[in-house]
Amino acid sequence: MVSKSRFALLAIDQGTTSTRAILFSDRGKVLSVRQKELTLLCPRKGWVEQNPEAIWNDMLRVSREAIRDAQNADLTIAAIGITNQRETTLIWDRKTGRPVYNAIVWQDRRTADDCEKLKSAGHEQNFIEKTGLLIDPYFSATKIAWILDHVPGVRARAENGDLAFGTIDTFLLWRLTGGKVHATDITNASRTMLYDIVRQQWDDDLIRLFNIPAAVLPDVKANVADFGQTAPDLFGASYAVGGMAGDQHAALIGQACFESGMIKATYGTGCFALMNIGTDFATSKNRLITTVGYRINGDTYYAVEGSIFNAGTAIQWLRDNLGLLVDAQQSESAALSVPDSNEVYFVPAFTGLGAPYWQPQARAAIIGLSRESHSAHIIRAALEAQAYQSRDLMEAMAADCGSESRSPESCVLRIDGGMAGNAFMCQFLADMINRVVEVPVVQESTAWGAAALAGLQSNVFMDLTDISSSWSCMRRYQPAMDASKRHMLYAGWKNAVKRVLR
Numbered sequence: 417m418v419s420k421s422r423f424a425l426l427a428i429d430q431g432t433t434s435t436r437a438i439l440f441s442d443r444g445k446v447l448s449v450r451q452k453e454l455t456l457l458c459p460r461k462g463w464v465e466q467n468p469e470a471i472w473n474d475m476l477r478v479s480r481e482a483i484r485d486a487q488n489a490d491l492t493i494a495a496i497g498i499t500n501q502r503e504t505t506l507i508w509d510r511k512t513g514r515p516v517y518n519a520i521v522w523q524d525r526r527t528a529d530d531c532e533k534l535k536s537a538g539h540e541q542n543f544i545e546k547t548g549l550l551i552d553p554y555f556s557a558t559k560i561a562w563i564l565d566h567v568p569g570v571r572a573r574a575e576n577g578d579l580a581f582g583t584i585d586t587f588l589l590w591r592l593t594g595g596k597v598h599a600t601d602i603t604n605a606s607r608t609m610l611y612d613i614v615r616q617q618w619d620d621d622l623i624r625l626f627n628i629p630a631a632v633l634p635d636v637k638a639n640v641a642d643f644g645q646t647a648p649d650l651f652g653a654s655y656a657v658g659g660m661a662g663d664q665h666a667a668l669i670g671q672a673c674f675e676s677g678m679i680k681a682t683y684g685t686g687c688f689a690l691m692n693i694g695t696d697f698a699t700s701k702n703r704l705i706t707t708v709g710y711r712i713n714g715d716t717y718y719a720v721e722g723s724i725f726n727a728g729t730a731i732q733w734l735r736d737n738l739g740l741l742v743d744a745q746q747s748e749s750a751a752l753s754v755p756d757s758n759e760v761y762f763v764p765a766f767t768g769l770g771a772p773y774w775q776p777q778a779r780a781a782i783i784g785l786s787r788e789s790h791s792a793h794i795i796r797a798a799l800e801a802q803a804y805q806s807r808d809l810m811e812a813m814a815a816d817c818g819s820e821s822r823s824p825e826s827c828v829l830r831i832d833g834g835m836a837g838n839a840f841m842c843q844f845l846a847d848m849i850n851r852v853v854e855v856p857v858v859q860e861s862t863a864w865g866a867a868a869l870a871g872l873q874s875n876v877f878m879d880l881t882d883i884s885s886s887w888s889c890m891r892r893y894q895p896a897m898d899a900s901k902r903h904m905l906y907a908g909w910k911n912a913v914k915r916v917l918r
Contacts (some may be wrong), residue, residue, distance in 0.1 A: 423493040425871050426482055426655070427863035430584050432456070432521065432664065432685040435474040437482035440867045440875050442480055443887040444670075445761040446857040448485035450478035451614040457518065462525035464767070465518040471584065472591055476650065479758050481649050495874035496646070497659035499666040499864030500584040502607045505559035506571065507581050507632065512596075512718075513591055514711035516658060517567050517577065520559040521834065523686075523725060523767045527558035532757070539625070544613045544699050546619055548706030550712035553776055554723065556583060557609035561626045574629045581632040583607070583914045585660050588735065592657065594647035599635040602716070603665035606708040611636070614697050616716065638711040639665070640872045661871025663690040663862045666712055670865030671830045671856065672887040674880050676795045679813070679828075682801060682862065683835035686770070687724035689809045692717060702812040703772035712872065720816055722809030725887040726780070728834050730764035730798040740791045744834070750797035759784045761804075761912035772812045775917055783912045799841045811850045832861035839891075847897035848906065855891040868880045 424447060429436040433456070440687040457465040472729040486493055503522035508515040520526075531551045534540070540551045549555055560581055564571045573579050582590065586600045605611040605618075610628070612619040616636075625628050637643065643657035657691035661669065669691050681689040689864040692709055697718050700708055709719035726743075741750070761783045763769075768776035782794060784878060810829075829851055835841050836855045846853040858864050871877040 422492050423876055424486050424489070424686070425867035425876065426479070426486070426493050426496045427867040427870075428479060428496060428498045428588065428868065429541060429663070429863040430471060430475060430498070431522070431661045432501045432630025435471060435478055437475075437478040437865040438860055438867070439482050439486055442865060442871065444864050446860055447491070448482050449567065450481040450485075450912055452478050453814050458519065460526075462528070462767070464521040464524040464778040466504070466521055468515040468519050468587065469509075471519065472588070475588055480651060482659060492841070493655055494655045494876050495658035495869035495870035497868070498585050498588060498657060499661055499663050499862050499866035500588070500604070502604060502662040503556050503559075504553060504584050505556045505563070505581070506584070506587045507560065507563050507574070507579050508587065508590070509573075510578055510580050513595060514572075516570050516898060518585070520563070521758060522554055522764055522864050524559065525767055526740075526775050527553040527562055530558050530561070531594040531776070543609060545623070546622065547606070547609055548613050548697070548699065549607075549609055550703070550705060550774055551609070552774055553717055554725070554770070554819070555607055555609040556590075557622070557626050558629070560628055564628065574632050575633045577666055579632055580634070581635055581791065586634045587639045589643055589660070592646045593644040597644040599637050599643060601639050601641070601660040601662075602708050602711045603639060603662040604660075605636045613718070616736060625765060630850065640712050640869050642873070656874065657870070658718045659866055661710065661869060662878040664690055664721070665719075666863070666865030666869070667832060667861040668692065668709055668865065669868055669883065670858070670861035670863070671832065673830065677817070678830070679761070679859070680830045680832070681806060683727050683831060683833035683841075685728050687727040687802060687805065687833075689722045689806065689811050689813070690719040691817070693720055694718065698808040700812070700816050702811070702815045704812050704816060705771070720813055722772065722812060724805045724809070725768060725770045727802050727805075727894070729766060730762060730801060733764075733766065734795060734798055740795060747795050747799060748838045751799050754796060757785070758789055758793045759908065760787065760789055760793045760797040761824050762794060762801045763912050764798065764801055765915050765916050769913070769916070772808055773913070773917065777918045778916045781912070781916045783915055799838065800844055802835060802841055803845040803872075804906060807848050807906060810851070821908065828854055830854050830855060830856065832856065832859050842891070842893045843896075844895040846895045848902060850895045850902065852895070853893040855887045857888045857890040858886070
């Protein structure tokens with residue numbers, strides 16, 4: 417094992433709303449955080465894009481700052497790990513590295529009609545059995561096809577082998593290595609609707625169905641692998657990229673959910689709950705998706721996932737669009753200033769509803785307003801919505817996997833993300849799902865997971881036990897709500913959701 421006293425691990429965490437570089441000790445202690453906010457572009461209703469050059473330049477800036485912090489502290493960076501917003505799609509020129517179009521973000525709904533046509537043609541069961549996914553514009557394949565079909569000249573260039581596709585991890589790795597490595601990891605590949613997660617390879621039939629030239633697809637590696645060296649002119653020295661995972665899979669690792677039945681949920685822009693189901697692939701019978709949790713040392717672990725498209729965005733919307741908050745952190749005190757939401761329900765379907773509804777055409781609604789309703793009721797309803805949506809997912813997971821607990825840990829939900837710092841939301845969440853909610857000491861679970869993967873590749877860690885031993889609980893929330901009240905409130909939520917379904 418590498419002597420740890422002088423070594424640090426660098427995580428590049430490229431998310432939906434910001435790009436961060438975080439320096440960690442071997443115990444997961446945050447040594448430095450550098451962050452740059454990222455602008456979302458919405459050129460049309462339902463379209464969500466990002467500027468790829470802004471993503472690249474922000475990544476360079478924050479990474480250089482974090483590396484400088486390491487140098488100032490006389491620390492050697494053992495390796496770099498990359499984690500990223502999943503499904504967001506890019507195609508770029510192999511010679512110049514320049515994208516042919518903006519990045520189409522995972523929230524984008526422009527291909528909803530294309531997905532409906534595929535469902536109507538009877539293709540969805542095939543996708544479920546091969547990819548574990550439902551047909552939805554959330555995933556990458558229809559985004560790739562849209563770029564090929566709508567950007568002039570792009571399809572011909574792709575068929576000539578001149579272009580490359582990648583999610584954000586692949587794009588950053590391509591540029592970090594000076595165009596030498598065109599690769600992704602298995603978790604990001606599993607989100608494209610093109611990758612057979614049972615056979616663990618790109619699927620020729622699905623590629624043909626979307627009319628995508630196979631030459632644009634990257635190589636697929638395990639989460640711990642040699643992803644190449646950074647070009648020396650970028651950071652003044654070359655660094656090994658030793659780990660890569662989509663953000664929610666990285667959080668599963670960062671939360672040390674290595675036992676079957678353990679669940680983590682990340683409350684950021686959206687909310688994504690993953691339950692480790694072990695090494696046997698199984699499809700969901702309750703409108704969840706099956707995904708690759710992680711692949712390490714030749715072993716592939718699967719997860720059942722529930723995806724909520726809008727979590728933190730609800731609070732951002734109240735702040736930025738309605739002006740009900742000056743700062744998102746004020747939401748907690750506002751929620752606590754009233755005894756309840758006064759029967760107000762907020763369904764934050766700004767970009768459709770994810771699991772278990774999968775309704776891309778649904779739109780947000782605030783329901784139950786009356787003359788005595790005021791801003792605190794709406795803010796509280798927005799926070800309560802996160803717990804209601806989470807209960808939707810927990811009930812679907814329980815129906816898929818049975819109610820028997822396989823271990824004490826499977827009775828617990830480990831959470832992270834910005835909303836994990838909101839005590840009102842956390843307690844209401846524990847009450848609504850009727851299980852213990854734990855917030856870890858190291859709340860940067862996504863970035864820590866990427867750093868830990870790089871630590872495995874660079875021998876800072878020997879095995880997953882080393883990562884598990886670094887996890888500890890900072891706050892624990894016990895369910896305290898009366899069962900009848902819990903059921904009454906949730907019934908009101910289900911009624912509100914029915915009002916927005918199309």
